[in-house]
Amino acid sequence: MYYRYLKQLESEHVHFISSTKLAELAGLTASQVRQDMSAFGGEGRQGSGYPISELRKHLERLLGIDKQHAMIIIGAGNLGCALAHYHPFHQKRFSTLEIFDNDPSKIGTTIGSFTIKSTDALEAFLSQRHVDIAVLTLPATHAQQIAERVYNSGVRAFWNFAPVDLKLPQDASIVSVHLDESLEMLSYYMLNKDG
């Protein structure tokens, strides 16, 4: 959250920010902000506040996004293809190597600069290339099995869009984005505002 605000301020060419102002933006108290900033290794300057770009770089190191991450996308549906061409702020730090699918009618077809590979070729690919993150944009029914195969080939991080809770050994990092659930939550909020 801090990181989002800092990037926004930087894009507005703001160079310094006080803990009071940052607290206001984030909806926190100034003392909470000072405590967090000090935990992040950020140092405020008397009178001018925190140097924004320095603080951003601290946070990037802390988040590990100062490093390159190689990704593969498994599931060449609409969402998988969108993510392959999605340009987040850190586009260069998270680069997609390949897209895989198990649908014979998709394998070999091109999506932008990618030629869709068969999931049968996953193990061979992972034995040759280092992959940090597997992005799972496939149906719930296949997600667990594919995740296990990818895990067994050495990948330890999973960005999961399948509507299922993956069960993997402790050393795997998993972040799930449940789009269905977020839409259901919105529906629930709407209903309760109406009522």
Added chain:
Amino acid sequence: MYYRYLKQLESEHVHFISSTKLAELAGLTASQVRQDMSAFGGEGRQGSGYPISELRKHLERLLGIDKQHAMIIIGAGNLGCALAHYHPFHQKRFSTLEIFDNDPSKIGTTIGSFTIKSTDALEAFLSQRHVDIAVLTLPATHAQQIAERVYNSGVRAFWNFAPVDLKLPQDASIVSVHLDESLEMLSYYMLNKDG
């Protein structure tokens, strides 16, 4: 979360579930589950447990997803187009009416069954059609301004994919999906597992 488990069990043709089993799936205690189920209006049966499809319907009413929701998508980038053709479980309950964009090179082109409309036409469209949810898949720089215009035209629910916190009056319901941040979070988890 319960809803996800219930749908999964239903698809596996399971008809009843005990609070103990549901607690196991959800990583909760059986008494928590019984409390939640009773709050949802679900009634367990001695010996057989909760009737799954009945419980699912209860939850659907509670979440408001037993009703139709008309959506518009604003921002015809990769993500916007993917969401227009995304088929969540409740596809029929959340239907996309139109996709809007402000890029002249996109306006008038077709994406699947949609012809992209100009954002200039938003107010005219919203004065004629009832729209429940605006899906914002546009850059952070435009999101707030467009959200305000859509709000002023009567839309009260926002599914926001722009990396920005929308500021709208209290009667607006907002659910944000910050894809950048979820990827940054994954990067952070990876780093801390390594360390």
